[in-house]
Amino acid sequence: MDANDPVASIPRDTQQSAEDQLHRHLAEGRYREAFEVLVAEYRDRIFTLAFGILRNEHTAEDMTQEILLRIWKGLPGYRRTASISTWVYAISRNVCFTELKRRAARATVSMSDPEIQDKVDSTVSSQMPGGELGHALDVQALLGKLPEHYRRVIVLFYLEDKSYNAVADMLGIFLGTVKTYLHRAKLEFLKLIRMEESRVNW
Amino acid sequence: MRCAEFEPWLLEHAEGSLPEEKRPLLIAHLAECAQCRQTLADLQSLDHTLSREIRKPQLSADFNERLWQRIRVETGGAAPTQLPLERVSKVRAEYEAGLRALRRGKILAAGLIDALGLGLLVGGFAYALYKHLPEFLKYNLGLREWGGLDIPVLAAGCAIAFAIGVLIRDWLKPAGQRSLF
Secondary structure, three states: OOOOOHHHHOOHHHHHHHHHHHHHHHHOOOHHHHHHHHHHHHHHHHHHHHHHHHOOHHHHHHHHHHHHHHHHHHHHHOOOOOOHHHHHHHHHHHHHHHHHHHHHHOOOOOOOOHHHHHHHHHHHHOEOOOOOOOOOOEHHHHHHHOOHHHHHHHHHHHHOOOOHHHHHHHHOOOHHHHHHHHHHHHHHHHHHHHHHHHHHHO | OOHHHHHHHHHHHHHOOOOHHHHHHHHHHHHHOHHHHHHHHHHHHHHHHHHHHOOOOOOOOOHHHHHHHHHHHHHOOOOOOOHHHHHHHHHHHHHHHHHHHHHHHHHHHHHHHHHHHHHHHHHHHHHHHHHHHHHHHHHHOOOOOOOOOOHHHHHHHHHHHHHHHHHHHHHHOOHHHOOOO
16 A cells, blocks of 8 residues: 555554454354444445545435445355455445436436535535635536546545545556546646636636 | 656646655756746645545434434345355255256166167177077087077177176266266
8 A cells, every 4th residue: 555645554454453353243144243344434435435426415325325225235245255345335336327327317307406406505615715726716617527537536536535545446446547537637627727717817 | 858748747746746756857847947837836726726625525414323224124124134145055956956957867868878779789699699690600610400599698698788788878977976987
């Protein structure tokens, strides 16, 4: 793991022991205890990943419930061929992407949709104060203009305290890919800000 | 090095992950390139902005409570079942049953071939005995008269045919169960 990776380096011991505890419980068939450890360890990270993919807090919370329910049902089927985090994140991505597809398939979206309303709310609340690059620009709206795979990486990177490793684990992609996407996303974002600013200044 | 080549370094520097040995070269370039200085300033500013604007969402306080409630509703509170293991044993049972059927089929085939081979051999042998043995014995062994079929010779022929049948049957059995081959 990266030495200057704040998230990965600090809770490593707790991660280890939680993982060991989980495996012990599973080996002894104590699924409830195993699940409790898993929820304590992964609940927030699953939620973050779901939020990074689905872009909406309420949907992300619903999907986190759905994911954990599936994990509970699938717990006896978990084999140590994959690490628990790989397994958990794979289920999470699966559920979230299915939900995305399901939503995309629904042709009509009305403005009264809670998701749209949330977006409008967050847009209002995230207006940046002046004096900084891109001031008075709406960061969330600009993020929305990025290609989806860039937006996902950049959002998760900042949500996971700038850890490349965490993002790579969550999205199931290589560390190098995370870095590449992130850098391209930032350059793209700068371009968008400059375009937006020149449009405003006109 | 051109400005475009410094771009990844600028990005890493803004994130604080630029390797130490690259730093002097970048600093030297920044001293003489206003455009890269501006890009770096923009990137650092962007980093601050994104750190501030991308906020961790919060789960509801009653999340765990609702989760357990949902688990109780959907599974009746029962612990998860060993579904995959059940599936594994089911597939294994099916596989073994299939293998047994296949063996039975093979043994049946072996039996048929036994019978056919044995019949042909016995029949052929008997026919040869009936047709030619008298002349054979008469002309080659110098025996003058042949009173009819000789029972011991016929029995020996049958025994040989049976032995060949047994060999074929054994050869057709699954590898672990053969006793002769």
